[in-house]
Amino acid sequence: MENTVAKVRLCNPRDSGRCLELDLLVDTGSTYTWIKASRLRELGIEPMKRWRFRTIEGRIIERNLGEAIIECMGERATTIVVFAQENDAEVLGVYSLEGLRLEVDPVTKQLKKTEALLAI
Template sequence: MGFIKVKVGVFNPAAPEHVVEVEGVVDTGAIYTVVRRDVLESLGVKPLRRRRFKAFGGYVERDVGEVGLVLMGERRVVPVIFGEAEDVIVVGMTALEIFGLEVDPVRGTLKEAELLLL
């Protein structure tokens, strides 16, 4: 299965009325969501800390924070990595879990997940 492309709204939780729509991919191998720094800064989203990530055959450091996403008509706040200009916008597994979504590999889309209580 290839990548699943999605349109996602991005907003600052402190100013949720201003939403920027971007196109990205769903990556079930990624833990966090990645949004380019310029998009986050244009919304006034500030980093909360800096983390080290294994990537590109080595390690990189990136700022992380929290951002609001609009996906399939729902709004949630998720952890976000401040991506560089060349980084692809990625919706990671943490966001999918927060939204209660999963990948439908047959249709190549997102769908509501069957949630388990225990």
């Protein structure tokens, strides 16, 4: 199966000059966007809280969360980011995709802008 990769720009919401360009695997099975903690610290993004997550193997893990500005395909949104450990994958999750009004085309497997959002 072909993977969908997104070119994104991730920025510190309190210092828009501190940004990183990243290629992220789009993971529609992941609620949040996971970025290596070292990269987030490099941007000056601080953890706000710590949450528990269940892995695909069923294990419970804890990770810090923060906020970032994400840009992709001409769209920009504030999003939640998970401080990933070095062995965690970096992925673009559904929360960020919805904030950016983007979706994965089921035929081409490419990102596209959402035609319209659900109103209710």
